[in-house]
Amino acid sequence: xxxxxxxxxxxxxxxxxxxxxLYGDEGSNTFKSLNDSGYLQIPNLKKLGIYNIDNxxxxxxxxxPIASFARxxxxxxxxxxxxxxxxxxxxxxxxxxxxxxxxxxxxLIDEFSKRCNRKVLCNMPYSGTEVILDYGKEHIExxxxxxxxxxxxxxxxxxxxxxxxxxxxxxxxxxxRELLKGDLGVGRVIARPFIGNYPNFKRTTNRxxxxxxxxxxxxxxxxxxNNYEVIGIGKIGDIFANRGLTxxxxxxxxLDGINKTIDILNNKEFNGLCFVNLVDFxxxxxxxxxxxxxxxxxxxxxxxxxxxxxxxxxEDVLIISADxxxxxxxxxxxxxxxxxxxxxxxxxxKSNINLHSRDxxxxxxxxxxxxxxxxxxxxxxxxxDKIKI
Numbered sequence: 001x002x003x004x005x006x007x008x009x010x011x012x013x014x015x016x017x018x019x020x021x022l023y024g025d026e027g028s029n030t031f032k033s034l035n036d037s038g039y040l041q042i043p044n045l046k047k048l049g050i051y052n053i054d055n056x057x058x059x060x061x062x063x064x065p066i067a068s069f070a071r072x073x074x075x076x077x078x079x080x081x082x083x084x085x086x087x088x089x090x091x092x093x094x095x096x097x098x099x100x101x102x103x104x105x106x107x108l109i110d111e112f113s114k115r116c117n118r119k120v121l122c123n124m125p126y127s128g129t130e131v132i133l134d135y136g137k138e139h140i141e142x143x144x145x146x147x148x149x150x151x152x153x154x155x156x157x158x159x160x161x162x163x164x165x166x167x168x169x170x171x172x173x174x175x176x177r178e179l180l181k182g183d184l185g186v187g188r189v190i191a192r193p194f195i196g197n198y199p200n201f202k203r204t205t206n207r208x209x210x211x212x213x214x215x216x217x218x219x220x221x222x223x224x225x226n227n228y229e230v231i232g233i234g235k236i237g238d239i240f241a242n243r244g245l246t247x248x249x250x251x252x253x254x255l256d257g258i259n260k261t262i263d264i265l266n267n268k269e270f271n272g273l274c275f276v277n278l279v280d281f282x283x284x285x286x287x288x289x290x291x292x293x294x295x296x297x298x299x300x301x302x303x304x305x306x307x308x309x310x311x312x313x314x315e316d317v318l319i320i321s322a323d324x325x326x327x328x329x330x331x332x333x334x335x336x337x338x339x340x341x342x343x344x345x346x347x348x349x350k351s352n353i354n355l356h357s358r359d360x361x362x363x364x365x366x367x368x369x370x371x372x373x374x375x376x377x378x379x380x381x382x383x384x385d386k387i388k389i
Contacts, residue, residue, distance in 0.1 A: 001269060001270070001271050001313075001315065002271060002272075002315050002316075002317075002371065002372060003265075003270060003271070003272065003273075003274065003313070003315070003316045003317070004272070004273045004274070004316070004317045004318075004319065004368050004371065004372075005261065005265065005274045005276070005308065005312075005316065005317070005318050005319070006088075006273060006274070006275050006276065006319045006321070006364070006368070007261065007276045007278065007318070007319070007320050007321075008085065008088070008275075008276065008277045008278065008321055008322060008323055009278055009281055009298070009301065009320065009321070009322050010081065010235075010277055010278055010279045010280075010281050010282040010283075010322065010323060011030060011281050011282035011286045011322060011323070011324060011325060011326035011335065012030055012031060012281060012298070012322040012325075012340065012341065013028065013029065013030040013031065013322060013324060013325020013326070013327065013336055013338025013339065013340055014029065014030070014031045014032075014053060014055060014071060014322075014325075014338060014339055014340060014341050015028075015029040015031070015032065015055060015056070015057070015071075015338055015339055016028050016029065016336070016337065016338055016339075017073055017074060017337045017338055017339055018073065019337065020336070020337045020338070022337070023079060023336070023337040024332070025079075025325070025327075025332075025336040025337040025338070027330070028325055028327040028330055028336035028337070028338055029057070029325075029327060029338065030286065030294075030325040030326060030327045030328070030336065030338060031050075031341070032057050033291055033294075033327050033328060033329035033330075034291065034294055034295045034298060034328075035057075035059070036329075037291045037292060037295050037329075039291075039292050039295035039296060039299070040295045040298065040299065041299045041302070042298060042299060042302040043302065044302045044303075044305040044306050044309065045298075045302050045305065045320075045343070046062055047062060047065065047066055048065060048066060048067040048069070048305075048309075048320070048343045048345055049062055049065030049066070049067045049068070049069040049343060049352065050069070050341055050343060052065050052069055052352075052354065053069050053070065053071050053341050053342075054071050054354070054356055054357055055071070064351070064352060065351060065352050066309075066345060066351045066352075067318075067343045067344055067345035067351060067352075068343075068344050068345075068349065068350060068351060068352065068353035068354070068355060068386075068387045069341070069342065069343050069344070069353075069354060069355065070341075070342040070354075070355035070356060070357070070358050070363075070383070071339045071340075071341065071342070071356070071357045071358070072321065072339060072340050072341075072342050072357075072358050072360070072361050072363065072364070073339050073357060073358065073359050073360065073361075074087060074324070074337070074339075074340070074360070074361055075087065075092045075359060075360040075361070075362070075379075076092050076093040076094070076361075077093060077094055077095060077096040078093065078096045078097060078153075079324045079325070079335040079336065079337045079338075080097055080152055080153055080187050080188075080324070080335065081152075081187075081188070081235075081239065081282070081323055081324065081335075082097070082187045082188060082211050082212070082239055083097070083187070083324075084322075084323025084324045084340075084361065085236075085239045085240070085277070085323050086214055086218060086239075086240075087360060087361040087362050087379070088321065088323065088361045088362070088364050088365060089214075089218035089219040089220055089240070089362075089365050089378075090217075090218055090219045090222075090362045090365035090366065090369075090376070090378030090379050090380055091214055091215065091216060091217070091218050091362070091378065091379060092360060092362055092379040092380075093215070096153075097153030097185070097186060097187040097212075098153055098183060098184065098185065098186060099149070099151065099152065099153050099186075100125075100149050100186075101125060101151075102124075103123040103124045103125070103149065104123055104147070104149070104155065104184070105184075108179060108180075108184060109123055109147065111179060112147070112175065112176055112179055113145075115175045115179075116145065116172050116175060118143055118144055118145050118172075119142065119143075119144035119145070120144060120145050120146075120147050121135045121138060121139060121142075121144045121145065121146045121147070122134075122135050122146050122147055122148045123147050123148070124148060124149070125148065125149050125150055125151065126148040126149075126150070127287075127333060128148075128150075128156070128158070128192060128203065128287070129203070129288070131146055131148045131158060132146065132158050132192075132194050132201045132203070133199055133201060135158075136158075136160065136194070136198055136199075136201045137198040139158070139159065139160060139163065140160055140162075140163055140198070143163055143164075145157055145158075145159055145164070145172065146158035146159065146192075149186075150334060151332075151334035151335070152187070152188075152334065152335060153186045153187040153188070154186055154187065154188045154189070154190055155176050155180055155186050155188070155189045155190070156189075156190045156192050157169065157172055157173060157176065157189070157190070157191055157192060158192040158193070158194060159172075159191075159192075159193060159194075160193070160194055160195065160201075161193050161194070161195050161204065161206070162195070164193075166191075166193060166206050169191050169193055170191055170208060172191075173189045173190070173191045173208065173210050174210065176189045176210075177189045177210040185212055186212075187211060187212060188209050188210065188211050188212075188238075189209070189210040190207065190208070190209050190210070191206070191207060191208040191209075191210075192207060193206045193207070205252040205253070207283075208238065209235060209238035209239070210238070210241075211238055211239055211240070211241050212241065213240075213241040213243060214240060214241070214243060217377070217378065218240065218243075218244055218365070218378070219244075219273075219365035219368060219369060219378060220240055220243065220244025220245060220273075220275070221243065221244040222369060222374060222377070222378065223244070223272055223273055223369075223372070223374070224244050224245075224246060226372070226374050228271055228272035228273065228372060229246045229247070229270040229271060229272035229273070230244055230245050230246050230272055230273050230275065231245070231246065231247050231248070231249070231264060231268075231270070231272070231273065231274045231275065232245045232247070232248040232249065232275050233248075233249045233251060233257050233260050233261055233264075233274065233275070233276040233277070234249075234250070234251045234257045234276055234277035234278060234279060235277040235279050236248065236275045236276070236277050237250075239277065246272075253280055254278045254279075254280040254281070254297060254300065254301060255300060255304075257276055257277070257278050258278070258301060258304045259304075261274065261276050261308065262304070262307050262308060262311070265308060265311055265312070265316075266311055272372075273368065278301065280297055281294060281297055281298065281326075282326050282335075284297070285297055285328055286325075286326025286327070286328050286335075287326060287333050287334070288328070288333065289328045289329070289330075289331075289333060290328055291328045291329050293328075294328050309345065312345075312346070312347065314346075314347045314348055315346070315348055316346060316347075317344065317345070317346040317348075317349065317368075317371060318343075318344070318345045318346065319342065319343070319344050319345075319364060319368075320341070320342070320343040321340055321341060321342045321343070321361070321364060322340035322341060323340065323361075324336070324337070324338060324340070325337070325338030325340075339357070340361065342355070342358075342363075342364065344367075344387065348389065349387045349388065349389060350386075350387045350388070350389055353386060353387050355383050355386060355387075358381075358383070360379060360380055361380075362378065362379040362380025363380045363381055363382070363383055364380070365378055365379075365380055366378065366379075366380035366381050366382040366383075367380075367382045367383050367384050369382070370382035370384040371384055
């Protein structure tokens, strides 16, 4: 029995990519911002070797890290959650998802409004918390849907749970997903439900993402075809349009996702991959420029990490990485084009091997397929030969 636990710390970039200037992200370094904050306490990630990854920040390195480590560069065009995860899973995207800095075409909004039989408010790029503050009262009074976007390729629909029941909001998202194709094919349609009374609105955990389906096979498809299990935790099902999964578990928070992972680790025998996304880093802290909150959330993950490390079976493999950056210390509230960390640990693999800088996230999927002795027909190159005992 071989099990791989792949955990994505959503948005934990480790420094600007070579092409960060093309995205307006020069100087972004999510991890350095957290480390410099004075709030970061991550002894388990340090023990794995996160401070040993090639960098220019001058961190104090762990003497004998128990994992091997690398800095991964993104080859896909963009800095979106979906593109990052698809590349991790062996699919490099050479075309950027469309963005709508001036809002969506009126013809699209009119058709969406007609199909939902509701008017539409906003239709502009907006902060998720500010948009419900500015439009929430009118939404409650009229029943009109709050539609907004961001610098990312997203079509977001906000609605009060008392005005638009959750399942109906999800239906509206499906309508939007059906309309948003071709040149309008945004990466994600996102349900953004909220509760409360004006001005004290609060977004709920009933968010749901509706992604484009991957444009070709990913590691998930390949594993399932070869009779391996693929378990998704958190947003993984949403990100891959529920393709290539044998089971999927929604989560309400990072801690919920971590606990579900530990439960599967300790109680489920399976051959295959457990693919985990912990989104709070990005959603609750990176996008809100909350350095302290981000650092404390990473501390929380680290405090549970020893339970994962200590309970891994001899053939189990743990990989920790990220999908992009979202530096909370910059003026921007959007994702940042950054390199990401990669830590790989197993009792059956070498420790303290510096794999240096690798030119695509897809090397993760190539290595996982190699570990399961499956020929890699996807993007990326395996580094398994460098860490085999």
